[in-house]
Amino acid sequence: MADKAFASTADTAAKTISFDEIGPGLYAYTAQGDPNSGIIVGDDGCMVIDAQATPAMAGDVIARAREVTDKPIKYVVLTHYHAVRVLGASAYGAQGIIASDATLGLIHERGEQDKASEIGRFPRLFRGEDSIPAGLTWPTLTFDTEMSVFLGKREVKLMHLGAGHTAGDIVAWVPDAGVMFSGDLVEYHSACYCGDALLREWPGTLDNIREFAPRALVPGRGDALQGEAIVREAVAMTRDFVTTLYGAAELSVARGRSLKDTMAATREVMDPKFGSFAIYEHCLPFNVSRAHDEASGIDHPVIWTAERDREMWAALQG
Template sequence: MPNNATPSRAMPGEKPAFASSADLGEKTISFDEIGRGVYAYTAEGDPNTGVVIGDDSVLVFDAQATPRMAETVIERVRKVTDKPIHHVVLSHYHAVRVLGAPAYGAREIICSDVARDMIVERGEQDKASEIGRFPRLFQGADSIRPGLTWPSMTFSAEASVWLGTREVRLMKLGRGHTAGDIVAWIPDAQVSFAGDLVEYGATPYCGDAHFTDWPQTLDNLSALGSAAMVPGRGAALTSAAMVADGVKGTRAFLSDLFEAVKINAAAGRSLRETFERVHATLKPAYGDWVIFEHCLPFNVSRAYDEANGLDHPRIWTDERDRQMWIDLRG
């Protein structure tokens, strides 16, 4: 599995910088057609965006973190079509995916019912948390107005958006990266947009995850039979074999992480000791994946909670983030 970005590393004996606060390097953007009129906006492991050009309008899947960041997507779209962007779809509630939505001037902003509930419950906390963790992804944070992004339309299980005669089918296939994840399926191109349910050469972020459910959700996604896929992070998956590889890698990471955490939790080890042991176990196989060092403390913390019976993820705040980092990496 390729890795096109260089993860930040601490020197021997040096404490790692908080999350991705030290990751300041710009990434090379790619905008590739992976099906007829279906594009993948990718940036070497930064958050991806999917684009569908229909008969009369455009749909964007995942909006980027700020309106200024969204303008980089709009610039690419305008190189291939002058059709208006009528729909923005949010795969889940995380700030890095949603706060750029106002830049598109869309008629509809769409997410699942559960994702909207999570914006209500924890959107403000998540916004502050994510900006602190990864400031480079929030270029132009002062352009985020009036604040949180709110959907104009939600659905519970499945909904179709018609771009003229072209269908984009939105589906909630189960809990995984969050409780509110959705995917997009473009039937006439056999292409899916997976959001952060699938990553490719990038570490899944699991701070709001449901580890027990995620594998079945991946099975449901695989059943679509995608000929190509836009994952949440990493290169576009341009063949069925690459799609299978992306799903397999994501599944392996989740399984290896959760099994290691469960073993340590069952042995009565503290969160700190569990993290240290899991880090040592996973680093040989996954240490070169994008944002591995960033994600793992959050991932182990959530997995430890779920292993100890907490189904509903605790809310991450900027204060909780930094205290956890001190506790596990200090």
């Protein structure tokens, strides 16, 4: 039997875009498991949450925004450093690109490698790659744990509630509406990508999100969620995904299993629950590799390069 195509290089099917109002002046741009963006409209301007992967793709987010407001896009918020979220930022002409201090550090440490790795893994998500400016996308404003941005009278609280999907994840909270934009800390019927995760810390961060009791939430991937019950479900499903993955790896490492054997053991417990989730097969090898590392005492995620991606993929296909 031929090896499976590397990562998601064979995934070429376009997704259907949805653009939904989830609160007053609050919008979710979602695409059947592809990366989501959010738009917050205030009195004197707008904020975009996660920029998309290329300026060409960001153009569609801008077009949707223009259907509901003519106010300028003043800020772009990067919930974390992954290329698929940030490389479209230049399209918005924003006066500020905001991220956490930790995300800035990760861009310095591994931004170039991440860019090459992600484009190689999932070319469809980088439509219009030639529109990406040379170099990396850099935030112009960073913060440690919390900052407020005011769009006129409307406050948006940006908060680093803890590590999870990466060490630098932030959420955007709109207090007047009780709405949260979680980035990839929460997913809905989509696999969590855990290749750069801090898996032992992630559940505690989810606890912090749950304490806000959001009335609506835009996850990193999957449908926009309206109603406290479905938000709680998404948080619980994300927790189940992360803890099941790490638990399988921790037990395998304790028993001295190889990475390949850990993959098999992880499939036994995860495939029945999560095999139908978007990008599950894409994420699983990277997820098992990171979980095996963390359970082996490698606390700081190893940098993924295009070369490491291919080597890992080949080792797990054999």
